[in-house]
Amino acid sequence: MAGRIGLTDITPTVAGGRYPAKAVVGRPIDVGATVFREGHDAVAANVVFQPAPVAGRPRARAQRSSLNIMTPGVPGTDHFSATVTPDAPGMWNLVIEAWSDPLETWRHAVEVKIAAGQNADELANDLEVGARLLEKIARRPRNPLAPTLKTAIAALRNTGYSVADRVAPALEPSTWQALRADPIRELVTRSAPQQIWVDRPLAEFASWYEFFPRSVGAIVDDAGRPVRHGTFADAVTALPRIAAMDFDVVYLPPIHPIGEVNRKGRNNSVDCEPGDVGSPWAIGSAAGGHDAIHPELGTIDDFDAFVTAAREQGLEVALDLALQCAPDHPWVREHPEWFTTRPDGSIAYAENPPKKYQDIYPLNFDNDPAGLYAEVLRVVQYWISHGVTIFRVDNPHTKPINFWEWLIAKVHTENPEVIFLAEAFTKPAMMHELGRVGFTQSYTYFTWRTGKDEIADYGVELVEAADYMRPNFFVNTPDILHASLQYGGPAMFAIRAVLASTLSPLWGVYSGYELFEHVAVRPGSEEYLDSEKYQLRPRDFDHPAGGTLEPFIGQLNRIRREHPALQQMKGLWFHEISSPNLLCYSRRDQQTGDTILVVVSLVSEGTQWGETNLFLPALGYDWGETFIVHDLVGGGLYVWGERNTVILDPSKQAAHIFAVRRP
Known part of the structure; x- marks a missing residue:
């Protein structure tokens, strides 16, 4: 049913208000609405933004002590806008209040009639209407404006003054500004609350580094067979190197006991030889399940010490949440109803044709949802109690959507700081829906976007979904080369590191990338040869035989930290550049004005040349203006305008990352 005042097109909103939009603490949220009414009387609107009430807790205070008046947009559009800034994580409610604005209606009428030459007699009623409106405001308790308003009221009723002098005190700029801050609101029409989920800043901006603790400090023989298994104590020694590259998050694949039954051998072989360590994603054995530590990694105390050491290095630990089981997981014996039984009586193992995972049983969430839901929640809460507040969720698209909506909401009720990353390489509809139902971040198709047009198209698509889906651009993963x-x-x-780290505020690197590991198990495959998923892969980062990308990765992360333009998904603009092998784009932070302009080669061989055709308003400049660009990668200051010549030799410098500023 329509309200008394027309109120439509509220933003941000997701799926018509079915799901919360996403925001982070401290970052302004752009709020918009269309407000209108019959006739010619003025309308206005304000925003009410406050934490949502939580059952059993005192109602949180409103964020503002006065009305957050919305600003009208281009005349004729009926669009109003404002910004609000959350100061705490959790669920917030946003309500738009639209109302008839008698003060503005009066001001407009009086100014137009005076401009038309109407005299005091013709304006008598208008002047009295103004006096009565000001009296209404002056009667408000403890109104500091009351003395000023009394003077304005007297002037409006003083027939000895000219019309201009009678109106002037009421329309004096400082008085009018005070009146607009606390106006008369009539026929107030309120929108339904729009929910906004507010995360901590790390949810929107972070650099991730993935490594296998079992490979750190490990020793293998000439045939690649394990001699010594890495431990959490060994893994602590890797943290200073990761921190030196200015990463924020260290992500660990599953750290739980690995199944013995149907354990995979090296390179995903179905033949497991003595000493093969198996896949960490085949979770569970006689040593325990999802709430246990693999015995060769250490104890829960060793894990706690690792988490503490990471924090001391400025790093947070992300843990893999892989809801699947090895055949000898305790759940298989204790809760067979949580799995799918085939006609021959056996439990179905995981398949993604043509891939087969004989060492993994998928969970069935439909046979005993209450029991399985409760157990997964218990597991998550257990790891939260051990300092884990980030979970990278394995294959969430293979579990029910309503389960994730329930689980994430339950966790966030007590722990709003927890971050969930969806590792879902699947149909776009599912990937987007996982973002809508609550996942904090999402893996993407970035790895497979390599052409100029497809990168730009994908970037635009992700910007359009930024209110609910935060993309995390991983340059590689243990099974994507x-x-x-x-x-x-x-x-x-x-090149790929530049693209990932500057196209998205979230990006990730799997260990070995900095050493240029690039050999696939076979032609046409994206699996690594001697994949770390199935064997120990100790690496010599101190004396890399083929060189290292570590200094450049660290440089990229420091640039990201120093420039707000690179810390949010919005503000991305793709510019024209003549070469098909060069990509040009900018990022701009509207709040600070910080602007970054990137020109990157998309091919790794040969000198590339192109001429830009920059859309200057996206950089904060008018057409015809010039500006300074500072190359943050190679150094150097240049004066640029709309058209500029760019030359890149990717063997020497993969990209220009320019900080843009006025001369």
Whole structure:
């Protein structure tokens, strides 16, 4: 049913208000609405933004002590806008209040009639209406404006003054500004509350580093067979190197006991030989399940010490949440109803044709949802109690959507700081829906976007979804080694790092990327040869035989930290550049004005040349203006305008990352 005042097109909103929009603490939220009414009387609107009430807790205070008046947009559009800034994580309610504005209606009428030459007699009623409106405001308790308003009221009723002098005190700029801050609101029409989930800043801006603790400090023989298994104590020694590259998050694959039954051998072989360590994603054995530590990694005390050491290095620990089981997981014996039984009586193992995972049983969430839901919640809460507040969720698209909506909401009730990353490479509709139902971040198709047009199109798509889906651009993963990295050489590793770290505020690197690991198990495959998923892979980062990308990765992360433009998804603009092998785009933070302009080569060989055709308003400049660009990668200051010549030799410098400023 329509309200007394027309109120539509409220933003941000997700799926018509079915799901909360996303925001982070301290970052302004752009709020918009269309407000209108019959006739010619003025309308206005304000925003009420406050934490949502939580059952059993005192109602939180409103964020503002006065009305957050919305600003009208271009005349004729009926659009109003405002910004609000949350100061705490959790669920917030946003309500738009639209109302008839008698003060503005009066001001407009009086100014128009005076301009038309109407005299005091013709304006008598208008002047009296103004006096009565001001009296209404002056009667408000403890109104500091009351003396000023009394003077304005007397002037409006003083027939000895000219019309201009009678109106002037009421329309004096400082008086009018005070009146607009606390106006008369009539026929107030309120929107339904729009929910906004507010995360801590790390949910929107972070650099992730993935590594296997079992490989740190490990020793293997010449045939690649394990001699010594890495431990959490060993893994602590890797943290200073990761912190030196200015990463924020260290992500660990599953750290739980690994199944013995159907354990996979090296390179995903179905033949497991003595000493093969198996896949960490085949969770569970006689040593325990999802709430246990793999015995060769250490104890829960060792894990706690690792988390503490990471924090001391400025790093947070993300843990893999893989809801699946090895055949010898305790749940298989204790809760067979949590799995799918095939006609022959056996439990179905996981398949993603043509891939088979004989060492993994998927969970069935439909046979005993109450029991399984409660157990998963218990597991998550257990790891939260041990300092884990970030979970990278394995294959969430293979579990019910309503389960994730329930689980994330339950966790956030007590722990709003927890971050969930969806590792879902699947149909776009599912990926987007996972973002809507509550996942904090999402893996994306970035790894497979290598062409100029497809990168730009995908970037635009993700910006349009930024109110609910935060993309995390991983350059590689333990089971995704893109062909561009297999054959592009070290320059391509630098190119993809630039793209990931500057196109998205969230990006990730799997260990070995900095060493240019690029050999696939076979032609046409994206699996690594001697994949770390199935065997120990100790690496010599101190004396890399093929060189290292560590300094450049650290440089990229420091640039990101120093520039707000790179810390949010919005503000991305793709500019024209003549070469098909060069991509040009900018990022701009509207709050600070910080602007970054990137020109990156998309090919790893040969000198690339192109001429830009920059859309200057996206950079904060008018057409015809010039500005200074500072190359943050190679150094150097240049004066640029709309058209500029760019030359890149990717073997020497993969990209220009320019900080843009006025002369």
